[in-house]
Amino acid sequence: xxxxxxxxxxxxxxxxxMMPSSPIRKLVPFAEKAKKAGKTVYHLxxxxxxxxxxxxxxxxxxxxxxxxxxxxxxxxxxSLRKGMANYYHKMDIDVAVEDILVTTGGSEALIFAMxxxxxxxxxxxxxxxxxxxxxxxxxxxxxxxxxxxxxIEDGFALPPIAEFEKLITPKTKGILISNPGxxxxxxxxxxxxxxxxxxxxxxxxxxxxxEVYREFCYDGEEAFSALNLKGIEENVxxxxxxxxxxxxxxxxxxxxxxxxxEVIATALKFAQARLSPPTLAQVASEAALNTPQxxxxxxxxxxxxxxxxxxxxxxxxxxxxCPNPKGAFYCVVRFPVDSTEKFCQWxxxxxxxxxxxxxxxPASGFYGVKGKGTDEAxxxxxxxxxxxxxxxxxxxxxxxxxxxxK
Amino acid sequence: xxxxxxxxxxxxxxxxxMMPSSPIRKLVPFAEKAKKAGKTVYHLxxxxxxxxxxxxxxxxxxxxxxxxxxxxxxxxxxSLRKGMANYYHKMDIDVAVEDILVTTGGSEALIFAMxxxxxxxxxxxxxxxxxxxxxxxxxxxxxxxxxxxxxIEDGFALPPIAEFEKLITPKTKGILISNPGxxxxxxxxxxxxxxxxxxxxxxxxxxxxxEVYREFCYDGEEAFSALNLKGIEENVxxxxxxxxxxxxxxxxxxxxxxxxxEVIATALKFAQARLSPPTLAQVASEAALNTPQxxxxxxxxxxxxxxxxxxxxxxxxxxxxCPNPKGAFYCVVRFPVDSTEKFCQWxxxxxxxxxxxxxxxPASGFYGVKGKGTDEAxxxxxxxxxxxxxxxxxxxxxxxxxxxxK
Numbered sequence: 001x002x003x004x005x006x007x008x009x010x011x012x013x014x015x016x017x018m019m020p021s022s023p024i025r026k027l028v029p030f031a032e033k034a035k036k037a038g039k040t041v042y043h044l045x046x047x048x049x050x051x052x053x054x055x056x057x058x059x060x061x062x063x064x065x066x067x068x069x070x071x072x073x074x075x076x077x078x079s080l081r082k083g084m085a086n087y088y089h090k091m092d093i094d095v096a097v098e099d100i101l102v103t104t105g106g107s108e109a110l111i112f113a114m115x116x117x118x119x120x121x122x123x124x125x126x127x128x129x130x131x132x133x134x135x136x137x138x139x140x141x142x143x144x145x146x147x148x149x150x151x152i153e154d155g156f157a158l159p160p161i162a163e164f165e166k167l168i169t170p171k172t173k174g175i176l177i178s179n180p181g182x183x184x185x186x187x188x189x190x191x192x193x194x195x196x197x198x199x200x201x202x203x204x205x206x207x208x209x210x211e212v213y214r215e216f217c218y219d220g221e222e223a224f225s226a227l228n229l230k231g232i233e234e235n236v237x238x239x240x241x242x243x244x245x246x247x248x249x250x251x252x253x254x255x256x257x258x259x260x261x262e263v264i265a266t267a268l269k270f271a272q273a274r275l276s277p278p279t280l281a282q283v284a285s286e287a288a289l290n291t292p293q294x295x296x297x298x299x300x301x302x303x304x305x306x307x308x309x310x311x312x313x314x315x316x317x318x319x320x321x322c323p324n325p326k327g328a329f330y331c332v333v334r335f336p337v338d339s340t341e342k343f344c345q346w347x348x349x350x351x352x353x354x355x356x357x358x359x360x361x362p363a364s365g366f367y368g369v370k371g372k373g374t375d376e377a378x379x380x381x382x383x384x385x386x387x388x389x390x391x392x393x394x395x396x397x398x399x400x401x402x403x404x405x406k
Numbered sequence: 407x408x409x410x411x412x413x414x415x416x417x418x419x420x421x422x423x424m425m426p427s428s429p430i431r432k433l434v435p436f437a438e439k440a441k442k443a444g445k446t447v448y449h450l451x452x453x454x455x456x457x458x459x460x461x462x463x464x465x466x467x468x469x470x471x472x473x474x475x476x477x478x479x480x481x482x483x484x485s486l487r488k489g490m491a492n493y494y495h496k497m498d499i500d501v502a503v504e505d506i507l508v509t510t511g512g513s514e515a516l517i518f519a520m521x522x523x524x525x526x527x528x529x530x531x532x533x534x535x536x537x538x539x540x541x542x543x544x545x546x547x548x549x550x551x552x553x554x555x556x557x558i559e560d561g562f563a564l565p566p567i568a569e570f571e572k573l574i575t576p577k578t579k580g581i582l583i584s585n586p587g588x589x590x591x592x593x594x595x596x597x598x599x600x601x602x603x604x605x606x607x608x609x610x611x612x613x614x615x616x617e618v619y620r621e622f623c624y625d626g627e628e629a630f631s632a633l634n635l636k637g638i639e640e641n642v643x644x645x646x647x648x649x650x651x652x653x654x655x656x657x658x659x660x661x662x663x664x665x666x667x668e669v670i671a672t673a674l675k676f677a678q679a680r681l682s683p684p685t686l687a688q689v690a691s692e693a694a695l696n697t698p699q700x701x702x703x704x705x706x707x708x709x710x711x712x713x714x715x716x717x718x719x720x721x722x723x724x725x726x727x728c729p730n731p732k733g734a735f736y737c738v739v740r741f742p743v744d745s746t747e748k749f750c751q752w753x754x755x756x757x758x759x760x761x762x763x764x765x766x767x768p769a770s771g772f773y774g775v776k777g778k779g780t781d782e783a784x785x786x787x788x789x790x791x792x793x794x795x796x797x798x799x800x801x802x803x804x805x806x807x808x809x810x811x812k
Binding site: 009010011012013014015016017019020021022025048049050051052053057058061062063064067068069070071072074104105107108111115116117118119120122133135136137140142204206234235247248249250251252260262263266267269270272273274275276277278279280281284 | 415416417418419420421422423425426427428431454455456457458459463464467468469470473474475476477478480510511513514517521522523524525526528539541542543546548610612640641653654655656657658666668669672673675676678679680681682683684685686687690
């Protein structure tokens with residue numbers, strides 16, 4: 001018998017159909033076309049910094065001398081976990097080695113956290129707009145995202161606790177924040193976090209706190225870790241990553257950190273199934289812990305300069321609103337246009353100023369509430385100052401002639 | 407208000423509770439105690455080869471000269487995917503670059519495949535015993551594993567197709583094989599695979615084929631890829647990994663390979679959410695594609711020698727049954743004992759022969775059917791010949807005095 005498959009009946013899963021495409025990458029084909037047409041495209045769409053990885057990390061790779069690239073422990077090399085615990089102590093975050101599970105990027109840490117704490121159909125409240133991939137992790141694990149609206153007029157401050165209360169149902173099992181925030185750059189104050197603590201404690205929820213931009217705070221502000229909130233030690237899972245801190249996004253090393261021993265023990269079972277986080281990247285990450293303070297001072301100063309150029313420049317353009325972010329290296333900007341989906345595509349397809357144009361990520365992909373943010377875009381200020389200045393000029397000129405201008 | 411959490415009500419998820427612990431690692435505390443007591447422990451329990459990683463891969467790491475460790479494309483570096491397509495062509499497996507998605511190990515490829523093709527509650531049939539972590543991936547994704555029994559008396563040949571037919575329900579969406587097999591070392595013949603093809607075609611199932619041990623076939627045999635089965639091109643998803651091929655388990659680079667474009671497009675959405683596979687490991691993996699044939703010849707000869715020492719040695723011990731594996735570097739062995747759970751623990755806790763003992767993985771953790779394989783153990787022959795000879799001797803002596811001997 002020769003079999004012939006009835007391929008019509010082969011189906012993709014419901015999750016697969018629901019999985020969102022990346023809002024950051026969907027304009028890529030238009031950008032490629034623009035480049036082929038000879039335009040310079042300033043990439044403000046993606047958080048891939050141009051900052052150099054610390055030399056200590058690069059040196060550790062060059063000096064890697066093992067003859068077999070072996071698995072590490074499923075929780076990561078113990079030496080790395082010890083080094084991370086020391087790093088947290090320096091940051092005034094009191095965690096022990098056994099509270100730390102090394103993961104393959106912050107992405108995997110979030111997937112482990114969701115699989116560990118939530119059943120399919122459970123709900124997680126997230127201030128809106130939020131990092132678009134949270135949707136992907138939620139779909140992967142069957143968790144339902146419930147957005148609570150923050151607003152650009154308030155600079156994306158924490159929504160009033162009453163708004164959270166309205167959304168809590170018997171299915172609500174957790175709250176997820178990004179602090180400092182991607183895509184908004186908003187830095188929650190200690191007071192805001194204590195408001196969150198109270199609602200977390202009242203309803204006994206998990207609090208997932210994505211703190212991968214901890215180092216990038218400006219204007220004398222500092223990030224307050226959710227791990228330091230008193231009284232909800234068992235509820236907090238902190239998500240971390242070396243990607244942005246050491247400008248080594250491609251390493252894929254992150255961490256799930258919690259004082260809840262059952263959470264760690266359960267997440268470890270998910271970690272064991274995938275054997276280990278990447279060994280070479282762990283070697284680089286461990287070395288990166290020795291990055292001198294001068295590196296961070298320099299990087300922070302650089303980002304601060306970039307932010308100021310961008311935010312001041314954008315706010316000078318008539319009709320543009322750009323809250324001044326206190327952290328990370330993103331901002332969400334409102335443009336006086338019909339639709340940023342159209343505007344961003346038009347910039348790539350139909351516009352150039354002195355041979356240059358700009359690529360941004362339409363903010364709608366970062367909003368959980370449909371129809372919100374349609375006149376906003378996320379900008380990552382990961383380009384040098386000169387390029388940012390030129391990009392602002394391009395946007396200014398573009399808005400003068402964009403047909404969908406409001 | 408100072409909040410105090412009612413931590414009693416904080417619950418771990420159902421998935422988290424269901425996740426199996428690793429059967430390979432659960433005797434680790436006993437092994438550590440044995441070592442502290444001064445015993446030499448021969449580790450036959452885990453598939454971490456002692457074979458050196460190819461020099462070309464190690465050199466590529468030493469020569470890594472980028473100043474920023476950046477994300478790759480979510481599907482992996484295009485140069486790596488092109489190199490992999492060439493490699494498959496050499497192996498007579500006809501796939502194009504766009505059929506390949508680079509993943510973080512074979513583990514992630516399987517999770518993507520399950521999330522892409524199955525809804526929670528869907529069933530996947532797997533010849534039993536099987537690689538224990540398949541359970542973990544199934545629990546993670548909500549898929550139900552339905553084991554179909556292979557037997558040690560038949561050397562773990564493919565169960566009769568009639569046995570598969572008995573297990574097919576409206577929920578059955580796929581079959582998963584490992585070929586050559588972990589833990590059995592069994593290599594499916596082309597004829598067996600064609601039987602599988604027929605049932606896959608008849609019921610229009612997905613066929614997941616884990617082929618990470620492709621290079622390790624003995625006695626003149628060769629692995630036949632499921633991708634070369636005619637008539638079910640859209641149904642097959644091949645899982646691959648560089649871990650064993652190049653003895654670089656810690657790299658965490660694998661691949662999901664399929665000619666089904668909808669599967670690839672959907673899996674890519676899951677891949678985009680986690681941004682990219684590890685960059686440094688991809689650099690090593692791309693270089694490893696230039697590993698000279700002499701490396702594989704030498705490694706294969708080494709494993710063959712090890713297999714022969716192990717299998718011949720074990721079968722000479724009265725009451726021991728060890729089918730001769732044609733591939734991979736594992737075998738499942740029957741011992742004349744009450745329980746290999748007890749026997750393996752006893753070896754570490756209560757036995758030594760000339761200061762040595764052996765660590766094996768009880769096979770029960772590899773069986774989907776409870777109560778099967780309780781007198782079997784999985785052995786990985788990843789130690790040098792001298793150690794293997796000594797390990798066989800230890801087992802021979804141990805069986806003379808083990809109190810639970812049958």
